[in-house]
Amino acid sequence: MSTVAIQPGLAVRCRGVHKWFGKEPNRLEALRGVDLDAVEGEVLMLVGPSGCGKTTLLCVLAGILDRDQGTCAVLGQDSDTLSKTQRARFRASSIGFVFQQFNLMPSMTAVENVATQLLLQGVALREALWRAREALASVGLADRADNRPSQLSGGQQQRVAIARAIVHNPRLLVCDEPTSALDHETGHLVMQSLRQAARERSATAIIVTHDNRIFEFADRIAFMDDGRIVRVEAGTATERKTP
Amino acid sequence: MVTMRRHIDDTHCSEIGLLFIAWKMLSGDMLKYVSMIAGVAFATLLMSQQTAIYLGLAYSAGAAVRDFSGDADLWVMDKAVAFPDDFKPMRSAVIDVVRGIDGVQWASPLLRSSAAMRLPDGTPQRPTVVGIDDATLRGGPSVMLNGQLADLRKDEGIIIDQRQAETFFAFVDSSGVRRSLGVGDRVALGQSSALVVGICRLSEALSSSPVVFTTSSRFRSFVPVEDRQLAFVLVKAAPGQELEDLGARIARREDLLARTPEQFITRTEQYLNESTGILISFSIVIGLGLVIGLIVSGQTFFNFVSDNSRYFAGLKATGMTDGMIVRIVFTQIGIVSLVGYWVGMGLTAVFGLAIVGSGSGFPYRLEAGIPIGTALGVLVVGLIAGTVSLWRVIRLEPAMVFRA
Ligand SMILES: Nc1ncnc2c1ncn2[C@@H]1O[C@H](COP(=O)(O)OP(=O)(O)OP(=O)(O)O)[C@@H](O)[C@H]1O
Ligand SMILES: [Mg+2]
Numbered sequence: 001m002s003t004v005a006i007q008p009g010l011a012v013r014c015r016g017v018h019k020w021f022g023k024e025p026n027r028l029e030a031l032r033g034v035d036l037d038a039v040e041g042e043v044l045m046l047v048g049p050s051g052c053g054k055t056t057l058l059c060v061l062a063g064i065l066d067r068d069q070g071t072c073a074v075l076g077q078d079s080d081t082l083s084k085t086q087r088a089r090f091r092a093s094s095i096g097f098v099f100q101q102f103n104l105m106p107s108m109t110a111v112e113n114v115a116t117q118l119l120l121q122g123v124a125l126r127e128a129l130w131r132a133r134e135a136l137a138s139v140g141l142a143d144r145a146d147n148r149p150s151q152l153s154g155g156q157q158q159r160v161a162i163a164r165a166i167v168h169n170p171r172l173l174v175c176d177e178p179t180s181a182l183d184h185e186t187g188h189l190v191m192q193s194l195r196q197a198a199r200e201r202s203a204t205a206i207i208v209t210h211d212n213r214i215f216e217f218a219d220r221i222a223f224m225d226d227g228r229i230v231r232v233e234a235g236t237a238t239e240r241k242t243p
Numbered sequence: 244m245v246t247m248r249r250h251i252d253d254t255h256c257s258e259i260g261l262l263f264i265a266w267k268m269l270s271g272d273m274l275k276y277v278s279m280i281a282g283v284a285f286a287t288l289l290m291s292q293q294t295a296i297y298l299g300l301a302y303s304a305g306a307a308v309r310d311f312s313g314d315a316d317l318w319v320m321d322k323a324v325a326f327p328d329d330f331k332p333m334r335s336a337v338i339d340v341v342r343g344i345d346g347v348q349w350a351s352p353l354l355r356s357s358a359a360m361r362l363p364d365g366t367p368q369r370p371t372v373v374g375i376d377d378a379t380l381r382g383g384p385s386v387m388l389n390g391q392l393a394d395l396r397k398d399e400g401i402i403i404d405q406r407q408a409e410t411f412f413a414f415v416d417s418s419g420v421r422r423s424l425g426v427g428d429r430v431a432l433g434q435s436s437a438l439v440v441g442i443c444r445l446s447e448a449l450s451s452s453p454v455v456f457t458t459s460s461r462f463r464s465f466v467p468v469e470d471r472q473l474a475f476v477l478v479k480a481a482p483g484q485e486l487e488d489l490g491a492r493i494a495r496r497e498d499l500l501a502r503t504p505e506q507f508i509t510r511t512e513q514y515l516n517e518s519t520g521i522l523i524s525f526s527i528v529i530g531l532g533l534v535i536g537l538i539v540s541g542q543t544f545f546n547f548v549s550d551n552s553r554y555f556a557g558l559k560a561t562g563m564t565d566g567m568i569v570r571i572v573f574t575q576i577g578i579v580s581l582v583g584y585w586v587g588m589g590l591t592a593v594f595g596l597a598i599v600g601s602g603s604g605f606p607y608r609l610e611a612g613i614p615i616g617t618a619l620g621v622l623v624v625g626l627i628a629g630t631v632s633l634w635r636v637i638r639l640e641p642a643m644v645f646r647a
Contacts, residue, residue: 059642064560081323085564092562103557103644107271112263120562128260164561215271 009188010073011172011204012038012061017070019056019227030056030123033070040171043195043205043237044215048224054208055176057224061206062095062174063087067179074173080145096165096203098194102157104149104164110136111145114164121168136160139193155186159193166197173198174203179214191217195237198242264558265574268551271402271516275547279540280583283621286536287587290529290616291609292594296523299447299606300615304515305508306446311353311382312504315477316486319350319493322500325514328371328452328506330355332472333499340497341476347493351376353475354459356466361431362414362424370411370453372432374462382477383443383456389426390441395458399441401432402456408442411453433465447606533620540583541628545575548632552639559641568636576629582619588614 019031029055038044046054059065060072063079072078075094079087091097096117104113114132119125136145139159149157158178165173177192179187191214198205207218215221218235249351269276307327308318319341321331341350355373375395383392388405395402403412403424412424424430428439432455443456457465478501480489490501502510516522548555555568557608563571589611598607 027322055642055645058647062560064641085566088559088562088564090562091560095562097557097561099557101643103553105267105271105554108267112267116264116558117561119257119264120558122257122566124257125259125263 002191009040010037011040011042012036012074012206014061014072015070017057017060017067017072019053019060019065019067027138031060031067031225034224034227034229036222036229038204038206039083039220040204041094041199041202042219042225043207043235045215045218045235046208046224047204047210047212047215047221051226053227054224055140058134058174058176058206058208062091062097066089081157088183092117093168094170094172096168096170096173098158098161098165098173098178100177100180102116102149102154102161104157104160106149109148110141110152110160110163111225113160114151114167117164117167132163132167135163138166139163154182155190158186158190162190162194162197166201169201169203171201171203173203175205175207176211177208179209179211184213187211219240244529258570261570262574265571266578268554268571269547269575270576272547272550275543275550276579279543279547280586282536282543283537283580283583283624284576284587284590285539286532286624287584287617288590288594289532289535290620291591291613293525293528293532294613294616295591295607295609296597298608298610300521301512301515302608303447303606305511306448308447308504308507308511310385311477313381313385313477314479315351315381315504316480317478317490317493317501317503319476319499319501319505320474320496321480322498324500325518326511327486330472330474330490333476335473337473337497337499338476339480342492344489344496346481346489347424348479348481349379349381350379350479351379351477351642352459352473353477354466354472355474356462356463356472358433358455358465359431360433360455362412363416363428364414366414368411368453370455370459372455372462374457374459374466374586377460380458382475384443384601388442392441392443395456397438397440399436399438399461399603400444400457401430401437402441403439404519405442406445406456423437427532433467434465437566449630453510469564488535536621537624537627540579540624541631544579544628545632545635547575548572548636552636553644556639556641556644557637559639560644565637569633572633572636573629576625576632577601580621580625584618587621593626 013217014034014036017031017034018029021028021030029102034057046057048054060067061074063082077090082090093210108116111132114135115128118128134143136142139161139162141163144152144156149160152160175194179190182190190207194205195217213234216239219237220230221233221235223231259270304326321333324331338350338352341347355368355371357537359367360370373604377396378394380395383395384402390402394400402608408425409423413421414424415421424439425441430437478493480486486503493499559568595607595609598605
């Protein structure tokens with residue numbers, strides 16, 4: 001498989017990406033030739049009906065799932081050229097993740113959950129905890145650092161997850177429906193934190209969502225259907241956020 | 244890109260960091276953590292305690308050999324004898340024949356027979372009477388608690404064991420108080436009367452039949468003629484004698500068997516294992532300990548890992564390598580095994596102290612090999628449980644963390 005030319009200014013560049021699940025005769029084609037670019041520093045939203053392949057695409061981008069066809073360069077790196085361990089280390093250092101269900105370890109406090117991301121990279125425990133506290137402060141949770149997830153509201157938990165996703169200053173943020181477990185108002189707050197965190201670090205954010213009420217935070221919106229990107233529109237975020 | 248790749252390769256999770264994650268996960272489910280520890284501790288206790296009891300039994304089987312060997316080099320006995328309490332009498336002339344064999348420095352008889360006894364209050368008993376050499380008192384008890392071995396030469400003198408004095412030989416005295424037989428008490432033994440002149444301490448023996456010590460010459464007055472038995476001859480080899488040669492010479496001359504104390508003890512333990520199935524039943528219990536430990540702690544550990552698969556998947560997605568996962572899982576099973584092992588060994592020791600402290604004479608030998616052997620057993624359990632659970636985590640699809 002050939003490597004995509006690295007294009008300056010592009011955090012993600014995918015061409016003709018295919019992904020199949022299962023074996024014949026039950027084989028399912030989840031991605032049917034995805035072309036997608038993400039510009040460095042932008043907030044790109046990925047929307048589309050359920051089952052159209054959004055999560056699958058995120059996983060392929062992040063090197064969690066192997067693509068079956070096509071080319072894909074993420075932060076100048078083609079995951080096909082990396083071993084499984086190298087891909088894991090690439091994710092640990094360069095990508096931040098936010099999941100729909102937060103996925104915080106219940107026995108860890110907020111600051112410990114955030115610090116875990118740094119521990120994966122070999123940062124010493126003391127420094128990791130200290131940097132985690134700063135990341136929590138940057139999402140407005142300084143006073144909740146020592147609470148466990150069960151003592152936090154859904155929105156607070158998701159902001160802890162955002163702190164965990166940005167604590168290692170990744171260049172790419174990958175978020176799967178970060179607001180769908182939250183009510184509208186809380187989702188709005190979480191999106192503000194997310195967008196601000198990405199902006200401060202000049203990180204690219206790719207956010208899968210069903211929730212058209214958060215479109216206002218997008219620089220661009222890519223519409224997906226049946227395993228393909230069907231259309232990309234400019235969002236309204238930049239105009240609205242810059243007075 | 245090359246420099247970037249190198250940077251990626253060089254990042255490692257520190258041991259402290261891993262330990263932190265492993266411990267936080269483990270302590271997140273205290274109930275499982277405690278039951279895993281209980282499983283390992285139970286297996287440890289069962290393995291080490293049963294081994295200690297078995298070793299204690301095996302050891303006490305050879306207690307008589309240890310107690311009465313003194314500085315003798317060989318025990319001469321009938322070929323069929325397999326353990327010290329085995330009654331296979333030899334011709335009484337054997338003692339003189341053995342004394343005449345080249346390379347024998349001295350030879351002392353050990354006579355034994357059972358005789359009827361009546362305690363001061365009239366209670367009947369039937370102890371084994373052991374007659375030892377008058378002149379040298381060889382083959383007698385080595386630890387005296389009250390009186391001296393030489394007191395045996397006093398008129399009608401006998402010596403008994405303290406524990407047996409408190410049990411078999413306890414009686415109700417003239418004032419109506421139940422007490423143990425002691426020095427100065429008089430009993431009826433065989434056709435004569437006997438005076439307790441000393442109390443000795445015998446090792447904890449497997450057989451618990453009562454024993455009375457006396458001299459060979461007085462033995463004759465306690466035991467009827469037809470019952471007089473030469474059970475063993477204790478032999479000291481002349482300086483420079485090869486024990487093997489001497490033993491072979493004795494065996495040839497009288498169609499007997501000569502064993503060193505060690506050989507006799509080994510044969511006794513072998514007999515114990517073969518004739519009683521004791522080794523098999525202890526092995527089964529010890530094996531059960533291992534299996535139960537494996538099932539309880541292994542299964543719980545597997546459940547623990549499965550319960551945490553969502554977090555493991557999340558860690559994998561966010562950049563945990565398989566190498567780190569191996570270290571985390573084995574750190575977790577290692578913590579469980581280590582804590583469980585020490586709890587189990589602690590219980591084993593407490594159990595042992597309680598037994599020794601109770602003075603019941605229950606055989607218990609916590610030898611140095613037991614903690615090591617048990618640790619190996621726990622290690623095997625941990626490796627199996629860890630590997631099975633690890634296999635599950637390694638196969639986890641990190642993408643599952645995206646599914647609600
Ligand atoms: N591991 C898998 N094995 C088999 N099929 C899968 C697997 N993961 C996803 N699929 C299928 O691939 C298709 C795309 O799934 P995907 O999760 O990417 O959709 P989605 O757009 O994220 O949907 P939703 O909005 O409901 O989350 C679906 O038909 C799904 O059933
Ligand atoms: Mg999805």
